[in-house]
Amino acid sequence: MNWEKLTFSYTKTNTIILSHYKNGEWGPLESRRDDNISISALSASLHYGIQAFEGLKAYRGKDEKIRLFRPYENAKRLRRSADYLGIASPDQDMFVEACKRVVLENIEFLPPYEYRASMYIRPFVIGVGAQIDLVSPNEVLFIVAAIPIGSFTGSINRPAKVLLAQDHDRAAPMGTGSYKLGGNYAAAIVAGVNAKKEGYSSVLYLDSSKREYIDEFSSSNFFAIKGNSYITPDSESVLPSITNNSLMQLAKDDGMSIERRRIKLEELETFEEVGACGTAIVILPVSRIDDKLNNKSYMIGDPVTTGKMCLFLYKKLTGIQFGEEKDIHNWCLAVEK
């Protein structure tokens, strides 16, 4: 592997892990060398978007230990998404066992510590079995893949500009925004690709009922720093991010106050730092948000130097993930043979 050239793109690894839910029970976890699967062309995942996914990472630490970051939280969130769709999902132990196994079976794809890259783990459930009617399928595949990855977009050292969504929303009010379902991403992919062509790192969404309050980015949560406060949106439509939850705890540990509340768009002008956070993106500092509809740009902090809290939180979080910092909250789970 050319570790230096890793990006957020797919590399075929040794195996995927798969289990089939049928007749009311999960089959054993199987390792498959082939990442092509055979399912009915009439599967509800293909027609009605009956699928949910997760994303977490495995890290090779400074001490050579392999760590998963808060995998039980991903297991719970996958169940929450699957419950929304009315389909079966693995229990937490099965989920974590599959994640550990996919790491071990693909261990040579786990980047060495010094590259500060990681292995992205993608667990998902899809509704399978032939059907045409609108009911939750009672046959499901649970699959976990592991892919070595580098940076998703941008870098902690380079404040980015983002675009405010102008002509579409990603999630309806009281819709699926807080669930990790493919449809949310389908709604935002073209806008994201177009924004990138214009030099933007991401798209920021407002609440879709009034377009007054900040929700989140297409694939990450929003947070801001003002004085001694870490501020993040309280919204029914954003994904409950495990990274954001961890950053809130780290900010609290550092004596900051946490404000989880509605954030008006105009409040952007008052923030000292803004960041996008998530598993793939980690923390992306944001120094400019363009609202093209209103011909307005919000400038936050220094355009070339990352703000000190973004940097501090990034170092703390990744320090725990790479075994450099004490894991006082017991977030990491060791993966051992």
Ligand code: PLP
């Ligand atoms: N929001 C959205 C829409 C996402 O896709 C993600 C990525 O998973 C996040 C937030 C961040 O969530 P997490 O920190 O659990 O990865």
Ligand code: COI
């Ligand atoms: C993640 O951060 O894990 C995500 O799911 C982002 C992904 C959709 C690219």
